[in-house]
Amino acid sequence: MADILARDARDSGRSVAPLRAAPDAVLLDTTDLDIEQVFDAALRIVEAARDRQGL
Secondary structure: HHHHHHHHHHOOOOOOOOOOOOOOOOOOOOOOHHHHHHHHHHHHHHHHHHHHEEE
């Protein structure tokens, strides 16, 4: 875990192409969800994005 945290800190702080979420990224916290709930939530996110784009 320490290696992952160190890598993320390095990647987030670099001057060229820092690690950042895209401006239109959607965070899906799966901490308390089972696999079906994760799938359903992800599907809702995709469908909402398609609706916004008129697809």
